[in-house]
Amino acid sequence: MNPQTIPESAVELHVVRVFCGDGGAGGNPLGIVPDGAAVPGRARRRALADRLGFSETVFVDGPESGAVDIYTPGARLPFAGHPLLGVAWRLRRTGLRADRLLTEAGPVPAWEDGGADGTGWIRARPEWASGRRTERFGSVAELEALPGPPAGEGWLYAWAWLDEPSGRVRARGFPRRPGGVAEDEATGAAAIVLTAELGRQLDIHQGRASLIRTRPGPDGTVEVGGRVLPVEARIVEA
Numbered sequence: 001m002n003p004q005t006i007p008e009s010a011v012e013l014h015v016v017r018v019f020c021g022d023g024g025a026g027g028n029p030l031g032i033v034p035d036g037a038a039v040p041g042r043a044r045r046r047a048l049a050d051r052l053g054f055s056e057t058v059f060v061d062g063p064e065s066g067a068v069d070i071y072t073p074g075a076r077l078p079f080a081g082h083p084l085l086g087v088a089w090r091l092r093r094t095g096l097r098a099d100r101l102l103t104e105a106g107p108v109p110a111w112e113d114g115g116a117d118g119t120g121w122i123r124a125r126p127e128w129a130s131g132r133r134t135e136r137f138g139s140v141a142e143l144e145a146l147p148g149p150p151a152g153e154g155w156l157y158a159w160a161w162l163d164e165p166s167g168r169v170r171a172r173g174f175p176r177r178p179g180g181v182a183e184d185e186a187t188g189a190a191a192i193v194l195t196a197e198l199g200r201q202l203d204i205h206q207g208r209a210s211l212i213r214t215r216p217g218p219d220g221t222v223e224v225g226g227r228v229l230p231v232e233a234r235i236v237e238a
Contacts, residue, residue, distance in 0.1 A: 011038045011238045013052075014090055018082040019186035019210040019226035026209030027229060028186035030086040031057035034094075036069060039238045045071050048238050055181045058083040063091060066101040066110075074179040079105035079128040081188015081224050085120045089228035103128075113225070121225035122188070123217045126196035129189035131155055134197060140170045149174035149182060157190035162205065169194070171206045186210035192222040 012034055017027025031052045036059035039045050049057040049071035056077070061067040068087055070077040077083075084101050088110035091098035101108045105128040113119045132155040137143040143160045150156065155175055162168040171194070173184035184190075185207035195202055195214040204212040213225040 009238050010235045011035060012233065013236045014233045015054075015231040016086045016090065017229050017231055018086040018089075019188070019206070019212050020229050021205070021209040021211040021227075024227075024229055026185065026207055026211070027227075028082050028184065028207070028210060029054050029231065030083055032087055032090050033057065033059045033238075034063070034090070036061040042076060044238060045069065046074075046076065048236070049073055050179070052236070053181075055175075055184050056080050056083045058087045060087060060091070062102065063094070063096055066091070066098060068101055068103060070103070072175075072180060074177060079103050079108075079124065079189065081122065081124070081129075081192060082186055082226075084108055084110065084122050084124075085188065085224075085226055086228055088122065089118075089120050119213065119225045119227055121223050123221050123223045124189075124192055125221055126192050129193050132157055132190045132193050134159060134190070134194050136160065143170060143172060146172065149176050152176065155190065157187065157194060159194060159204075167200055167202045169202050169204045171204050171212075173206060183207070186212055186226070188212065188224045188226075192224055195222045195224075196220075 014032040020027035031054045050073045056072050059069040070080050070083045088098040109123045134157045137160040140160045159171040162170050173187040191212045191214050201215040215223050217223045
């Protein structure tokens with residue numbers, strides 16, 4: 001876009017994929033607005049998140065402090081997993097430490113494990129993800145046979161064991177809310193809830209090819225991790 005034609009309301013948008021699986025496949029797209037101050041007010045932020053259509057869009061209100069504001073089409077969220085992993089990854093690559101993010105729910109520690117794939121991690125409390133119900137299916141085949149969100153209301157995390165002894169899970173996430181995404185590709189908050197319920201470390205295979213790693217943390221918290229990969233940066237009108 002020619003700089004002379006960029007409207008005053010335009011903002012920079014970065015898109016990443018969070019919880020990428022083997023070979024960089026899968027991952028849940030996330031919209032990141034690095035200059036949150038350029039989109040003031042909840043109404044404007046919600047309208048932009050609605051228009052972008054990602055399962056979440058995050059606005060960075062404090063690059064140094066880690067203050068962020070999270071929206072999904074149709075709602076503002078006090079906490080969500082994949083936006084925090086994605087925005088921490090982005091902040092680190094702009095030279096910031098990003099070792100703590102500030103959400104409405106509370107402060108969230110964030111770090112990378114230093115491995116070859118650069119897996120990022122956050123630690124959060126399961127009660128911050130309240131309202132997400134889990135349902136175990138008898139087999140992976142039964143789970144895969146679902147044509148779409150099961151009947152009912154409220155966030156549903158449907159899952160089945162791929163291999164119980166090793167903690168490998170197959171999951172599908174259904175937000176079941178008006179105007180939103182019918183099925184989430186990868187869901188950190190729901191993975192936190194499931195890990196707290198089962199009380200053990202998990203490798204969760206969700207969506208088309210996404211991988212979410214979780215483990216119980218200290219003091220009743222849960223740690224959730226995954227790989228983040230860049231998609232694009234562009235200018236959008238806000």
